[in-house]
Amino acid sequence: MVGITSYGAYIPLLRISRKTISAATGWLGSASGLPGEKAIANYDEDSLTMAVASAVDCLGGTDREKIGELYFATTTSPYRERQGAVIVATALDLRSDIRTADFSNSIKAGTAALLSAVDTIKAGSAKSVLVCASDCRQGKASGSQEQSCGDGAAALLLGDGGAIATLEGSYSLSYDFVDYWRTEGDRFDRSWEDRWIRDIGYSKFIPEAISGLLSKYNLSIKDFAKVVYPSLYPREHAAIGKRLGAEPDQIQDQIFTTVGDTGTAYSLMMLVASLEDAKPGDKILVASYGNGCDALFLEVTSEIEKARDRRGIKGHLASKRELDNYEKYATFRDLLAVDTGRRGEEIGATQLSTLWRERRMVLGLCGSKCRRCGTPQYPRQVICANPSCGAVGEMDVYRFSDKRGHLFTYTGDALAPSPSPPSIYGVVAFEGGGRYTFDLTDCELDSLEVGMPVEMSFRMKYRDVSRGIHGYFWKATPGRA
Amino acid sequence: MAEGIKDRVAIIGMGCTRFGERWDMSPDELMVEAFMEAIEDAGIDRRDIGAAWLGTCYEETNVGKSAIPLSVALKLPFIPATRVENWCATGSEALRGACYAVAAGAYDICLALGVEKLKDTGYGGLPQNEVQWGTVRRLVDSNQTAPGMFAMLATRYFSRYGIGPDEGKRMLAMVSAKSHRNGALNPKAHLRREVTVEQIINAPIIAWPLGLFDCCGVSDGAAAAIVTRADMAKKFRPDPVCVKALQIAASSGEEMLYDDDWTHVESSVRAARSAYQEAEISNPRQQISMAEVHDCFSITEAITMEDLEFCPRGKVRDDIESGFFELAGGLPVQPDGGLKSFGHPVGASGLRMMYEMYKQLQGKAGPRQIKDPEYGLTHNLGGVPSVNVASVIIVGL
Numbered sequence: 050m051v052g053i054t055s056y057g058a059y060i061p062l063l064r065i066s067r068k069t070i071s072a073a074t075g076w077l078g079s080a081s082g083l084p085g086e087k088a089i090a091n092y093d094e095d096s097l098t099m100a101v102a103s104a105v106d107c108l109g110g111t112d113r114e115k116i117g118e119l120y121f122a123t124t125t126s127p128y129r130e131r132q133g134a135v136i137v138a139t140a141l142d143l144r145s146d147i148r149t150a151d152f153s154n155s156i157k158a159g160t161a162a163l164l165s166a167v168d169t170i171k172a173g174s175a176k177s178v179l180v181c182a183s184d185c186r187q188g189k190a191s192g193s194q195e196q197s198c199g200d201g202a203a204a205l206l207l208g209d210g211g212a213i214a215t216l217e218g219s220y221s222l223s224y225d226f227v228d229y230w231r232t233e234g235d236r237f238d239r240s241w242e243d244r245w246i247r248d249i250g251y252s253k254f255i256p257e258a259i260s261g262l263l264s265k266y267n268l269s270i271k272d273f274a275k276v277v278y279p280s281l282y283p284r285e286h287a288a289i290g291k292r293l294g295a296e297p298d299q300i301q302d303q304i305f306t307t308v309g310d311t312g313t314a315y316s317l318m319m320l321v322a323s324l325e326d327a328k329p330g331d332k333i334l335v336a337s338y339g340n341g342c343d344a345l346f347l348e349v350t351s352e353i354e355k356a357r358d359r360r361g362i363k364g365h366l367a368s369k370r371e372l373d374n375y376e377k378y379a380t381f382r383d384l385l386a387v388d389t390g391r392r393g394e395e396i397g398a399t400q401l402s403t404l405w406r407e408r409r410m411v412l413g414l415c416g417s418k419c420r421r422c423g424t425p426q427y428p429r430q431v432i433c434a435n436p437s438c439g440a441v442g443e444m445d446v447y448r449f450s451d452k453r454g455h456l457f458t459y460t461g462d463a464l465a466p467s468p469s470p471p472s473i474y475g476v477v478a479f480e481g482g483g484r485y486t487f488d489l490t491d492c493e494l495d496s497l498e499v500g501m502p503v504e505m506s507f508r509m510k511y512r513d514v515s516r517g518i519h520g521y522f523w524k525a526t527p528g529r530a
Numbered sequence: 531m532a533e534g535i536k537d538r539v540a541i542i543g544m545g546c547t548r549f550g551e552r553w554d555m556s557p558d559e560l561m562v563e564a565f566m567e568a569i570e571d572a573g574i575d576r577r578d579i580g581a582a583w584l585g586t587c588y589e590e591t592n593v594g595k596s597a598i599p600l601s602v603a604l605k606l607p608f609i610p611a612t613r614v615e616n617w618c619a620t621g622s623e624a625l626r627g628a629c630y631a632v633a634a635g636a637y638d639i640c641l642a643l644g645v646e647k648l649k650d651t652g653y654g655g656l657p658q659n660e661v662q663w664g665t666v667r668r669l670v671d672s673n674q675t676a677p678g679m680f681a682m683l684a685t686r687y688f689s690r691y692g693i694g695p696d697e698g699k700r701m702l703a704m705v706s707a708k709s710h711r712n713g714a715l716n717p718k719a720h721l722r723r724e725v726t727v728e729q730i731i732n733a734p735i736i737a738w739p740l741g742l743f744d745c746c747g748v749s750d751g752a753a754a755a756i757v758t759r760a761d762m763a764k765k766f767r768p769d770p771v772c773v774k775a776l777q778i779a780a781s782s783g784e785e786m787l788y789d790d791d792w793t794h795v796e797s798s799v800r801a802a803r804s805a806y807q808e809a810e811i812s813n814p815r816q817q818i819s820m821a822e823v824h825d826c827f828s829i830t831e832a833i834t835m836e837d838l839e840f841c842p843r844g845k846v847r848d849d850i851e852s853g854f855f856e857l858a859g860g861l862p863v864q865p866d867g868g869l870k871s872f873g874h875p876v877g878a879s880g881l882r883m884m885y886e887m888y889k890q891l892q893g894k895a896g897p898r899q900i901k902d903p904e905y906g907l908t909h910n911l912g913g914v915p916s917v918n919v920a921s922v923i924i925v926g927l
Contacts, residue, residue: 390653391651391652391653392653392655392658395657395658395660396660397660397665397668398665399665399668399669400665403665403666403669404669407666407669410670411666411669411670424788426787426788427787428666428670430783430787434782434783434784434786434787434788435784435788436782436784436788457686457792458682458683458685458686458689458792459682459685460678460679460681460682460685460737460738460739460740461678461735461737461738462673462674462675462677462678462681462736462737462738463734463735463736463737464654464655464675464677464678464736464737465673465674465675465678466658466673467673471735471737471738472672472673472674472678474672474673474674474678475682476682476792476916483787484786484787484790485670485786486671486672486674486679486682486916487672488672488673494738499685499686499689500689510669510673520669522669522670
């Protein structure tokens with residue numbers, strides 16, 4: 050049976066309280082004063098890096114050679130032309146003879162990608178498809194989206210055997226309901242009146258799709274252990290469930306007040322949260338929202354017990370650091386014109402032919418491993434660096450991104466231009482061999498110690514605005530608890 | 531077995547500009563100033579020079595590529611001229627070219643000149659890496675600067691030898707305080723103010739654990755040497771300075787890729803070993819009278835004392851605290867103030883170090899004069915601790 054064979058999620062470490070945002074921009078009058086906090090991408094994160102992080106969580110030790118297609122759902126791909134999915138696939142060091150596709154332009158693109166992946170497998174085009182959904186939407190200062198939108202990602206691996214939850218059916222609605230929109234060149238969403246979106250869109254489409262699904266498959270809401278749908282308005286979120294006849298404990302907990310509205314990733318992240326608590330035999334109903342609604346239902350199998358070792362939603366929710374400084378948040382999101390100093394203006398060119406030649410080394414963090422002496426080394430070498438070996442041209446490609454390491458030495462550099470000074474970097478010595486100097490992220494200088502364990506995280510290294518280049522590479526992090 | 535160049539080449543003239551923020555001086559003017567002092571010191575005419583080497587590292591956008599900027603600025607008459615670049619060992623590399631040409635018998639008199647104009651970048655510190663280093667490095671290097679890369683030596687050194695951050699910072703502060711004291715005595719030095727250990731410890735952090743005074747000055751300047759055959763040298767002056775050893779070691783990559791411990795610099799160790807062999811020195815701590823080493827950062831000088839076998843591994847702190855490297859100590863280091871105080875116009879630094887050794891051996895170092903020196907040593911380290919090029923040159927009368 051076709052279904053989900055693995056799941057993963059990513060929520061950035063940083064959270065900002067909506068009170069902090071209100072305190073900074075509430076004087077403008079339009080702030081909505083929503084409760085709770087939201088997850089925010091660090092300065093070096095975007096929808097692509099979060100998608101990779103969720104995929105890493107999902108894949109664990111899975112053989113990446115077996116993945117036949119990769120779909121990436123987002124409304125915030127850094128590029129208009131240059132596929133996001135293939136950057137994710139390259140970062141994950143997947144095979145190159147696979148199909149990749151972006152699903153975009155609507156926040157229901159996450160479920161669209163998931164349903165397409167299932168159809169692909171059913172059609173026999175691939176045995177295993179990885180779906181990543183990730184969003185990093187930014188509202189204008191003081192607007193409701195600045196309060197509501199959070200950043201996060203989910204990844205689901207779909208396959209035709211060994212599913213932890215099989216996909217049993219779906220029902221879709223598509224409406225050209227223009228609640229939020231962005232055209233070419235728009236950095237921020239535009240929107241129509243909030244009450245209209247809430248009452249005529251959100252509160253109507255989700256029940257309509259769920260009812261359509263129930264009647265299509267002759268099911269009752271009582272058949273489901275969990276009903277999962279995004280929460281754009283906490284009060285209406287509960288009201289929708291009530292109207293459908295669901296008991297409060299059937300409704301998957303909202304993550305609006307802890308993470309926020311994560312766009313394409315939203316319903317898939319909540320689905321991941323429901324799988325974390327699911328028992329074999331549970332039926333789960335999932336609905337998305339955006340230009341209509343996709344509703345689908347899953348049945349959990351006994352394989353679910355083998356898929357518990359994820360950071361997932363619970364792990365990432367528990368591991369957080371509050372950013373209590375709105376100006377820093379605004380700087381990370383490029384809302385403030387910050388003086389980088391003359392040094393910060395020195396941006397070297399990115400040579401794309403070089404990036405192409407070294408794509409596995411740069412985006413995939415692959416180095417070399419000597420076939421003769423077994424020494425891993427990064428960057429890739431032709432001649433073995435082990436002085437007692439020196440073999441020439443006997444290297445295998447060796448992936449470091451999934452290796453753990455320890456911090457051999459480090460510094461916090463106040464001279465290097467950084468959006469979040471000081472620039473912290475250090476030498477990572479990998480388990481099994483190999484070492485290199487990497488930027489460190491999601492940490493404070495004071496918390497570091499020689500010898501502490503670190504892991505690798507795909508991040509935005511630089512943004513060259515004048516040339517339209519987003520540079521990506523891997524950084525080291527202390528790892529999330 | 532190769533013979534090396536011991537006692538085959540002598541320095542007969544040297545020149546060095548004042549180092550500093552020379553806003554009013556072009557690279558051409560700096561080159562001319564150092565050059566005129568050198569040929570007057572040697573008592574030669576510029577048409578006596580058979581071949582010339584120009585060392586310039588960062589500033590090829592200002593100074594220019596090739597050795598043409600040198601040959602045109604000095605109006606050298608169509609002689610062979612070559613530009614060399616080997617990071618911070620560039621000045622020493624220029625001297626190597628000149629010395630080897632003389633040792634080979636190809637020319638009687640050669641010029642080595644290093645120049646760097648670093649104060650036209652518009653910001654403090656060395657030029658930003660990402661526009662200087664190759665395109666692959668730009669994609670995979672951390673967001674690093676020289677202070678940070680060398681700071682990681684201190685982090686590891688402190689950790690390995692169980693030195694707490696406060697003790698470690700005090701040890702390093704003593705290194706810088708000594709160089710500031712020496713530099714204050716030197717009219718050509720960039721930074722001529724004495725600073726106390728407490729001021730150094732409390733200065734703003736540049737790259738943890740290094741503070742402002744743990745970092746050398748970044749300066750404009752030029753330095754030049756005239757070399758000739760040792761057997762001809764006394765025709766020019768009674769006190770020529772003889773080259774006893776001249777060695778360079780470049781990283782093999784094994785430190786960065788395989789097993790660097792980040793508490794020493796392997797290239798320095800290798801260059802020193804080769805130089806001691808060439809100069810037939812068996813006990814450097816006893817036999818070397820004085821040294822100018824590459825103190826780009828206080829920790830670099832500290833570790834270099836161990837790499838040059840001036841003291842055992844992990845023990846430099848004892849010698850720093852006992853004043854062994856002070857001007858009046860057992861082995862004075864940085865008598866001219868070092869990179870720390872004299873300043874660091876990269877391409878000129880190796881020749882600036884030699885300028886001090888040359889003047890000290892001739893007894894012309896004024897208030898900094900060391901009593902009866904026999905061997906002087908210069909050391910450059912270019913690059914970062916895990917991948918670099920090191921030079922060690924030993925000279926004596």
